[in-house]
């Protein structure tokens with residue numbers, strides 16, 4: 001899709017607006033699938049917390065993807081989108097036993113990440129197969145906010161607790177059908193990932209009835225030109241080889257599973273916002289847009305970088321801008337960024353806005369969440385309407401005249 005297509009969408013649906021390019025999602029899905037051509041059974045389970053619009057879920061389903069979910073509501077969304085329960089895996093962290101039982105009743109696969117719930121679930125439902133989430137204690141990527149495999153992480157069952165885990169399995173007679181790890185976002189070093197996979201294979205040998213090994217996700221996507229990204233093709237080649245030789249040793253053709261979120265949808269997304277004000281101070285030129293961290297929180301939440309283009313003036317001279325929002329709190333999207341000259345009313349495009357952008361949006365400052373548009377087969381399709389004032393008020397209870405002044409009792 002071209003910049004003009006994007007401008008047209010902003011005109012038709014208003015701004016700010018999220019736009020997703022279906023073609024990019026499809027090509028990323030195919031790229032990941034092809035990287036693992038050497039594996040007989042591959043299953044990609046799209047991690048729907050990245051972008052959970054039902055139309056996007058339907059697109060994933062049509063591609064043959066499964067669904068990775070982290071809440072009972074995501075499970076319900078997946079079912080609503082048409083996923084078969086057996087193609088949904090529930091991979092929560094820190095949820096109640098009741099929520100896991102609810103998901104299990106719906107027929108989805110269960111992944112448990114702590115010994116306490118494993119023991120309780122196994123005692124009550126020894127016949128329901130369960131996947132276990134292992135923490136291999138490796139650091140993939142550099143930012144401790146987004147690395148979840150290391151020693152202090154709250155995720156997964158530590159490999160040091162395998163003996164305890166095996167005792168629970170033996171006592172409850174439960175059936176472990178899968179082993180899972182998710183080392184967190186942004187795998188830069190393939191060798192670290194392969195090292196973690198070795199630990200997973202070692203662990204897997206303890207279980208005789210496995211159907212699959214799930215390597216989670218954390219594939220890094222490029223955020224700017226010449227940015228490093230996970231070399232999926234190289235990872236595919238090396239991991240497939242290790243996986244195939246493990247299956248031989250194990251004596252069974254297992255399924256190799258992944259649960260990519262960002263890899264499939266990040267680059268497909270654009271966020272379009274209009275510049276309300278250009279403000280020149282003594283040191284900086286601010287471009288204030290009609291949005292804020294209520295719509296796109298990643299830069300403020302964990303310092304993510306989103307490339308910004310002025311699609312209203314793509315040929316303009318480049319100047320330095322700080323792009324900020326309209327929230328009454330610091331909400332900086334970018335500091336001192338070179339962007340084609342900006343005038344008030346221009347439309348800015350934020351790239352990599354497919355993953356963890358709309359799904360993290362809020363109503364802070366009582367603003368509406370933006371609409372979402374899917375670009376599919378050369379056509380713009382509205383897949384979520386902009387909120388209205390009714391969305392802001394609908395759950396608030398009308399307390400009538402709770403604070404009306406009471407009439408003074410008349411003294412007799």
Ligand SMILES: *Cc1c(COP(=O)(O)O)cnc(C)c1O
Pocket residue numbers: 047049050068070091182184185186216217218219259260261262263355
């Ligand atoms: C969030 C999450 C993912 C997806 O991670 P990405 O970095 O978006 O690919 C996969 N698995 C689990 C368990 C997750 O919580």
